[in-house]
Amino acid sequence: MGSVKPPPFDYVRAANLDDVWDALDADEDAKVIAGGQSLIPLLSLRFASPSLLVDLGALGELTGVQLTDSVLRIGALTRHCEVERNAAIRAAAPLLAEAATWVAHPQIRNRGTLGGSVAHGDSAAEFPAALLALDATMVARSRAGERRVAATDFFLSYFTTALEPGEILAAVELPVARSSSTWGFAEFARRRGDYAIGGAAVQAERDADGSCRSVRAGLLAAGPAPCLAPGLADAFAGRVVDRQLIAGVVDEALARLAPGENVHGSAGYRKDVIGEMLRRALASAFELGEVA
Amino acid sequence: MKTRVVVNGEMYERDVEPRMLMSDFIRHELGLTGTNVGCEHGVCGSCTVVLDGEPVRSCTMLAVQADGRRITTVEGLSNDGEMHGLQRAFTACHGLQCGFCTPGFLMTLLPVYNEGKRLESEEIREVISGNLCRCTGYQQIVESVQMALDEAADLAESGEGPDRPSDDADVS
Numbered sequence: 001m002g003s004v005k006p007p008p009f010d011y012v013r014a015a016n017l018d019d020v021w022d023a024l025d026a027d028e029d030a031k032v033i034a035g036g037q038s039l040i041p042l043l044s045l046r047f048a049s050p051s052l053l054v055d056l057g058a059l060g061e062l063t064g065v066q067l068t069d070s071v072l073r074i075g076a077l078t079r080h081c082e083v084e085r086n087a088a089i090r091a092a093a094p095l096l097a098e099a100a101t102w103v104a105h106p107q108i109r110n111r112g113t114l115g116g117s118v119a120h121g122d123s124a125a126e127f128p129a130a131l132l133a134l135d136a137t138m139v140a141r142s143r144a145g146e147r148r149v150a151a152t153d154f155f156l157s158y159f160t161t162a163l164e165p166g167e168i169l170a171a172v173e174l175p176v177a178r179s180s181s182t183w184g185f186a187e188f189a190r191r192r193g194d195y196a197i198g199g200a201a202v203q204a205e206r207d208a209d210g211s212c213r214s215v216r217a218g219l220l221a222a223g224p225a226p227c228l229a230p231g232l233a234d235a236f237a238g239r240v241v242d243r244q245l246i247a248g249v250v251d252e253a254l255a256r257l258a259p260g261e262n263v264h265g266s267a268g269y270r271k272d273v274i275g276e277m278l279r280r281a282l283a284s285a286f287e288l289g290e291v292a
Numbered sequence: 293m294k295t296r297v298v299v300n301g302e303m304y305e306r307d308v309e310p311r312m313l314m315s316d317f318i319r320h321e322l323g324l325t326g327t328n329v330g331c332e333h334g335v336c337g338s339c340t341v342v343l344d345g346e347p348v349r350s351c352t353m354l355a356v357q358a359d360g361r362r363i364t365t366v367e368g369l370s371n372d373g374e375m376h377g378l379q380r381a382f383t384a385c386h387g388l389q390c391g392f393c394t395p396g397f398l399m400t401l402l403p404v405y406n407e408g409k410r411l412e413s414e415e416i417r418e419v420i421s422g423n424l425c426r427c428t429g430y431q432q433i434v435e436s437v438q439m440a441l442d443e444a445a446d447l448a449e450s451g452e453g454p455d456r457p458s459d460d461a462d463v464s
Contacts (some may be wrong), residue, residue: 008310010310011293013356036352040352044313045333104422106400107340107422108349108422110343110347110348
């Protein structure tokens with residue numbers, strides 16, 4: 001892979017948010033770093049060469065999990081292992097806690113942060129797909145204050161998000177799961193923990209009679225940016241979901257996706273994998289039993 | 293940039309470039325070459341060390357990020373020349389052939405061992421999922437871990453507690 005050592009850069013460990021704004025203002029090639037589990041490999045492969053790294057690791061303002069009646073707020077520095085185990089997250093956003101168990105391997109989950117994964121904007125990553133399905137809101141912060149961006153407006157293109165220069169991701173906010181909520185997650189990779197070849201994160205609401213009130217499915221590795229599966233909400237609304245309905249809806253969604261070929265295989269193969277993962281995640285969410 | 297780290301219970305202070313990886317700091321600055329560097333971009337797990345009680349990949353961390361923290365490397369496992377329980381089990385069960393990946397496996401397993409819990413084979417495979425071994429096919433590694441964890445659990449239940457690497461110097 002042509003691995004070498006990171007190129008030279010300056011480094012500052014921010015003691016407070018003003019340190020961050022000052023550093024980002026002073027150097028347009030500066031990048032922020034938290035757990036570094038995506039950025040440091042990119043530095044070692046020399047795919048990135050920032051002039052300055054601003055370490056956010058000591059900023060208490062970016063930590064913590066707060067639960068109110070309707071909103072769960074998770075600080076950007078919350079590590080993957082904490083998303084996996086935190087009792088409030090497991091209760092209020094079980095899809096996100098499940099997604100965390102699929103992120104890489106234990107050693108990486110001990111360092112990597114939720115905010116880092118989201119701001120990195122990799123379409124093959126678990127958290128962006130789960131946050132799209134959960135209809136999350138990203139809380140961006142700059143010297144001017146906080147700005148809220150819907151997850152659907154956040155992921156723009158290859159590793160490109162709606163964060164502006166001088167802005168960092170401070171937290172994500174999620175609607176709290178209700179008794180009517182249900183979810184499913186499925187992912188395929190050659191080795192568990194490797195980057196997904198395809199995957200899907202599903203969050204849905206059901207009415208008392210079992211019919212679907214709303215459904216959203218974030219897809220992994222389906223395009224340049226993390227994205228939602230198209231057409232699900234209208235097709236499912238008010239209907240009792242069964243395998244036949246899922247099969248038809250997934251076929252229609254796939255017809256509107258163009259994942260392209262990559263190192264994992266041809267475009268057709270990748271579409272098949274994404275479709276199968278979407279079918280499984282939907283079947284799991286609507287409790288239609290294990291899929292062989 | 294000044295970096296102070298406690299490694300295997302001993303305080304080290306070095307002036308390093310910000311771009312120095314923790315794995316290079318451990319090997320080249322401290323001369324602790326038991327930590328092996330394989331892929332150097334966070335895939336193989338060979339360079340795993342224990343940071344404040346948790347396994348992390350030292351190639352995917354900057355030395356300056358470890359300032360003020362505690363690290364245990366494979367050199368910190370043995371006690372007065374006595375092999376650690378994990379090392380004894382890997383020896384007994386043939387959990388290694390070439391041995392390149394072994395320090396990474398041992399350090400990944402140390403926190404689990406210290407918990408004194410027994411794990412099923414599937415759970416062991418999940419714990420070591422981030423470590424690659426090209427010799428053993430993993431079966432003997434899983435058997436080694438099973439043996440070590442069973443011994444540690446027996447000790448914990450008898451009230452003696454498992455081996456723990458000494459790590460008592462103050463960072464501040």
